[in-house]
Amino acid sequence: MELSVDPPPEKPAKKPAAKAGPAWLIPGAVAPIERADPYLDIEDYDPEADLMVLNLGPQHPSTHGVFRVKLYLDGEIIVKAVPFAGYLHRGVEKLCEKLAFTQITPIVDKNDYVSPMMNEQAINLAFEALLGAEVPRRARYLRTLVAELQRIGSHLLWLGTFALDLGGALGGGSTVFLHCFRERELILDLFEALTGCRFHYNTHTVGGNRHDIPEGWASLVKQALAVIESRLPEYEELMTDNSIFVKRTRGVGVVDGELCLELGITGPMARAAGVDYDMRRDAPYHAYDEVEVRVQTETAGDCQARTLVRIREISESIRIVRALIDGVPEGPICGHKPIKIVLQERSAGGQAYAALESPRGELGTWVIGGGVNKGTSPYRLKIRPPSLHAAACLPYVLPGHSVSDAIVILGSVDPIMGEVDR
């Protein structure tokens, strides 16, 4: 198959993130919360109160990276929260403007470093839309498989670190952490068998994948999934039957659906608040139109609901992988000529947007073609990170909670700073 660049192909119409209105909210979703004023003037607050300023971060074991929140405290209750970002700003978008399309994939791997596969897929979906490259069916299946496996790995890592944030409530704190990492290693082993790397894979390219499925990989996947599935109920019990866990998470950090729509929050956070939206079902890409995706939703919108949604998404991902693993079609894994030759032949113009459902929400890429060196690189690249929008809820939600609750809320929001700052 060859690339057809002239004229630029029709861009896939992007579905709105979620229309404001009850149609997207499931019945019984949490009512709009009383939001705190993020621009509260501290001078206007009670002048007799003895306020204390606490800097949470940028180096703190439970800020999940280098996130900093400035907390104004009245006693132990937060009055105002000011988040600061930029401690991991690496200029990725600017860096990509100098590079050819194929050289960008390993760069964006490092954005959301908990789910590198998703970054690669998001950026290559946009490039494929821009260059008009067609992806073979086998590659689309493989991408769906690795995306779901990556979702399992990412949620497992989140679960482990969230349990660490909750401290000693869960059997010494690190029990769940150690259990989750034990299972995450199984996923990383599968990726290592597929691509040769544990972490940053560089396995996707424009128009397909670089590494074909090795022999016997399907049985390895099935074995790993069987192990993970057998241990999932254990985690669910550890997290939900534990009275300390329930007390610390139920009703804490409620984010309602309306706030999600206003701030552009997607993914498990929005689904926990009753926003019934998932790109995999509502705007299918890869091979998701050939498999049933059961969107997991909750109504409470608090930290417990987010935990439940993520744990259920693990079992849902296991189901999707099982449904696809035996039906992977034969054929080429990468359907076009070497991309360098194509880029030498013609330069790409136009622009494209593509998005997918990463473990944290809608991860989108907007790209304008026709950059330096005869158009072999993007003129401009913009990444829409789900974590940035999720972290934007903190100044609305944190005030009114105590400092220990702030750690729990920060953990349940799950911001990845590589993605927020880029």
Next chain:
Amino acid sequence: MEDDRAFTHPLYDFMARMPGLDVATTSVDKLLTWGASNALWIFPMATSCCGIEFMAAAASRVDLDRMGTIVRGTPRQSDVMVVAGTITVKMAPRVKKLWDQMPEPKWCLAMGSCAISGDFYRDIYSVVPGIDTFLPVDVYVPGCPPNPEELMHGLLRLQEKIRAFRAGKPRGAAERPPTPEHMRRPSLPRLDDPTRPDELSLLQTQSAGSLGHGTEMNLIELRRSKAGEALAAKLAALRAPAAPAEPAEKKE
């Protein structure tokens, strides 16, 4: 004299002051070295991807704890700072502040390409090109990110380094242990080195994208190819005349 000592303890100071007790201080020093090298408490300065791999190293499968290392959340209780991830200009003063809070003796381990040299973010306006621009690094663990086993190897080398250096010699607070002969930094010139040949950058650029799809990043393939061999020969020729330049002049 006492200020020069890395380990401070009342008994140790007393013995150092007494004439004729040099042998005892040497023995105590050996004991303290043995203790310090086998109980490295780690302060993870984890900013990005390498932090996740560090967590994997501390978790179930690799389990750093069995080497006597414990991960601490505070610099005041730690011996080793593991800088895992990209350090930006905004973050660097905080890293320095945390390093200054750690008690002596302390060691620094740079984990991953970003901490070592800035990796491909090196030329970006907001990224520090390697933490050795402001921290005394003892061990470099290359990789992007390094596997947990590689981090473990780096920690074992650090233990070796501590043991090799101490051997009864007191050291100043600012002095770092010298690097043993077999643990030299790679001879590859640094990116800002003016003597760095352009071909090196060319080699790195060509390794991505020149060999057709499927093997773009396969450096082994590149080295086997004729173009790679020619480049390697050229590099060897460029490096070779640097050493015997001076003796040649003397002969004349």
